[in-house]
Amino acid sequence: MAKIIDTSPRPAQSSSRPRRNIIEHTLADISHTLEQSLFAEEIARRPGLLQSLDPRVKVISILLLLIAIGLSRSLAVIAGLYFVTLALAWRSSVPMGFFVKRVWLFMPFFTGIVAIPAFFITPGPPLVQLPLGLIITRTGAMTALFLLLRVGASVSAGVLLVLTTPWNSVLKALGVLRVPDVFILILGMTYRYIYLFLHTTNDMFLSRKSRIVGRLKGAEERRLIAASAGTLLSRSLHLSSEVYLAMQSRGFRGYPRTMDTWKMRWVDWVWGAAMICVVAAAIWLGR
Amino acid sequence: MAFQGQQVSYAYDGKLTALDRVSLAVNTGERVAILGSNGSGKSTLLKIMDGLYFPTDGTMCAFGTPLTEQAFQDETFSFSFRRRVGFVFQDSDVQLFSPSVWDEVAFAPLQLGLGREEVIERVGGALSALRIEKLHDRAPHHLSGGEKKRVALASVLSLDPDVWLMDEPTAGLDPRSQSWLVDFIIQQARAGKTIVTATHDLNIVESIADRVYVLDEEHHVVAQGTPTQVLSDRALLIACNLMHEHRHWHAGRTEEHAHPHIHIPLHTHEHP
Numbered sequence A: 001m002a003k004i005i006d007t008s009p010r011p012a013q014s015s016s017r018p019r020r021n022i023i024e025h026t027l028a029d030i031s032h033t034l035e036q037s038l039f040a041e042e043i044a045r046r047p048g049l050l051q052s053l054d055p056r057v058k059v060i061s062i063l064l065l066l067i068a069i070g071l072s073r074s075l076a077v078i079a080g081l082y083f084v085t086l087a088l089a090w091r092s093s094v095p096m097g098f099f100v101k102r103v104w105l106f107m108p109f110f111t112g113i114v115a116i117p118a119f120f121i122t123p124g125p126p127l128v129q130l131p132l133g134l135i136i137t138r139t140g141a142m143t144a145l146f147l148l149l150r151v152g153a154s155v156s157a158g159v160l161l162v163l164t165t166p167w168n169s170v171l172k173a174l175g176v177l178r179v180p181d182v183f184i185l186i187l188g189m190t191y192r193y194i195y196l197f198l199h200t201t202n203d204m205f206l207s208r209k210s211r212i213v214g215r216l217k218g219a220e221e222r223r224l225i226a227a228s229a230g231t232l233l234s235r236s237l238h239l240s241s242e243v244y245l246a247m248q249s250r251g252f253r254g255y256p257r258t259m260d261t262w263k264m265r266w267v268d269w270v271w272g273a274a275m276i277c278v279v280a281a282a283i284w285l286g287r
Numbered sequence B: 001m002a003f004q005g006q007q008v009s010y011a012y013d014g015k016l017t018a019l020d021r022v023s024l025a026v027n028t029g030e031r032v033a034i035l036g037s038n039g040s041g042k043s044t045l046l047k048i049m050d051g052l053y054f055p056t057d058g059t060m061c062a063f064g065t066p067l068t069e070q071a072f073q074d075e076t077f078s079f080s081f082r083r084r085v086g087f088v089f090q091d092s093d094v095q096l097f098s099p100s101v102w103d104e105v106a107f108a109p110l111q112l113g114l115g116r117e118e119v120i121e122r123v124g125g126a127l128s129a130l131r132i133e134k135l136h137d138r139a140p141h142h143l144s145g146g147e148k149k150r151v152a153l154a155s156v157l158s159l160d161p162d163v164w165l166m167d168e169p170t171a172g173l174d175p176r177s178q179s180w181l182v183d184f185i186i187q188q189a190r191a192g193k194t195i196v197t198a199t200h201d202l203n204i205v206e207s208i209a210d211r212v213y214v215l216d217e218e219h220h221v222v223a224q225g226t227p228t229q230v231l232s233d234r235a236l237l238i239a240c241n242l243m244h245e246h247r248h249w250h251a252g253r254t255e256e257h258a259h260p261h262i263h264i265p266l267h268t269h270e271h272p
Helices: A022-044 A055-071 A074-092 A095-106 A107-121 A140-164 A167-177 A181-211 A218-249 A266-285 B042-049 B069-071 B073-086 B101-111 B116-129 B144-157 B175-190 B202-208 B228-233 B234-239
Strands: A126-129 A136-137 B005-014 B016-026 B031-033 B057-062 B084-088 B162-167 B196-197 B209-213 B221-225 B244-251 B253-260
Touching: A022 A140, A055 A074, A055 A140, A055 A266, A074 A095, A074 A140, A074 A181, A074 A266, A095 A140, A107 A136, A126 A140, A126 A181, A136 A140, A140 A167, A167 A181, A167 B175, A181 A218, A181 B209, A218 B084, A266 B209, B005 B042, B005 B084, B016 B031, B016 B042, B016 B057, B016 B221, B031 B042, B031 B202, B042 B084, B042 B162, B069 B073, B073 B084, B084 B144, B084 B221, B101 B116, B101 B144, B116 B144, B144 B175, B162 B175, B175 B196, B175 B202, B196 B202, B209 B228, B221 B228, B221 B234, B234 B244
Parallel strands: B031 B196, B031 B209, B084 B162, B162 B196
Antiparallel strands: A126 A136, B005 B016, B005 B057, B209 B221, B244 B253
16 A cells, blocks of 8 residues: 655754855745745735726826826925825735835835935035034935935835736736837747746756755856856747747737737726826925 | 648758658548657657748648748738648647737737637637636746646637647646547547647557558658557557567566557556
């Protein structure tokens, strides 16, 4: 009789985390990206306010929101628009902690670095005196705050769109902004095959991991990465020619024909009108 | 006649031979299997039959017209040919290039210029026939292997082609999906479709083919006949690397048998 293998989870052997090598890092990153993609797709399928709207209306309303955030000269108005994105996330079943962290966790690394000089080099009345004769000016602090809030609110609006809409619908909805079909087709294929290559890379690195004992030296790690990149490039070239044949086989002759089946409902029109009002009010108040 | 190939040869980059003077004929409504081991040229032959590659020597005709690059320059011929012939690739990932299942299934009808209502109707019909309506807005990279194969079939079914060219359709599928796929092929054959399947899965040959061509490792057609005739020719199957001799255990004793790549009930054992 066959022996049944116990597959119940085992407790962790040790709480200390050993230092990871390049293979383990890559595997962890790939796995994280795939998990994030699945999680985002799951949120986009939840019942919620933004999920129930036509993707075209969503794309246009988020674009209007971005314009209002960009044009506003009032900190209060930008903060207000940021709270609008938070309210929309809450009504769309987006986990608040995840949403806020996704935007603000990496902000200091990107915008923060750009904003730091503004504290010191913008002329204006002094706010804080630091050692070495450095002075943070009131105008500098306001400029940096404007930049951080504006970028934070804009990124929040973008993240909200992507989290509440399947990526393929976002791409398709770009057609409403007169983005050429061929460009949308290429973007869609790029997105689709990135995931295929993520799986391929994952398998390649797993197979390496299964054959490596101990730690690799720097030069060996670099060689491993170069070899993997070369293999992936060669596979992607082969795949691209096969995909082109598959497209040809189904009648593709160089110019794609596409269509969507979305239908505007009254709720979409109401939403669109409401967003136009909010954005117009924000632009007027923040002028 | 659906296809007639005369002394068809093909070499990749003009050097690497994939087919060597292959002749075959496929009648309308016939089910034909092309058997051969890996690298024997089955996939290349199917691509030539689908007008994706063109013979470096010899001729391949479809519905009486030679398949040449010049012929496909003619939009009317190209449209009519693509409308009549559907190709299911071995690797579903190659075939599923659209961002969603619905877009994938709608791709062919749209490229062939069908009207909006007809496209919607055909996509709905194909999704329903393959029982994948629920997957319509899913991205291909979130599907299982069996689901991908169903979507790949739906993407061709939406064309409703007269001829199906299938490259290793059961490769990588679990037993239930394999069995379902064989049923699908039988169903299409009953609907009067011409079906050409390239495979080395001897398990399915009798179910999906009325006639079989065998390619050897030198890229020649070395035999043709009914599935029963071909499958009972053990020497031929071993010579073409479709079956091999090996030693294995049977209820505690070692035996040597000829086996196909995938086990089929060509032999039985009395187990104690």
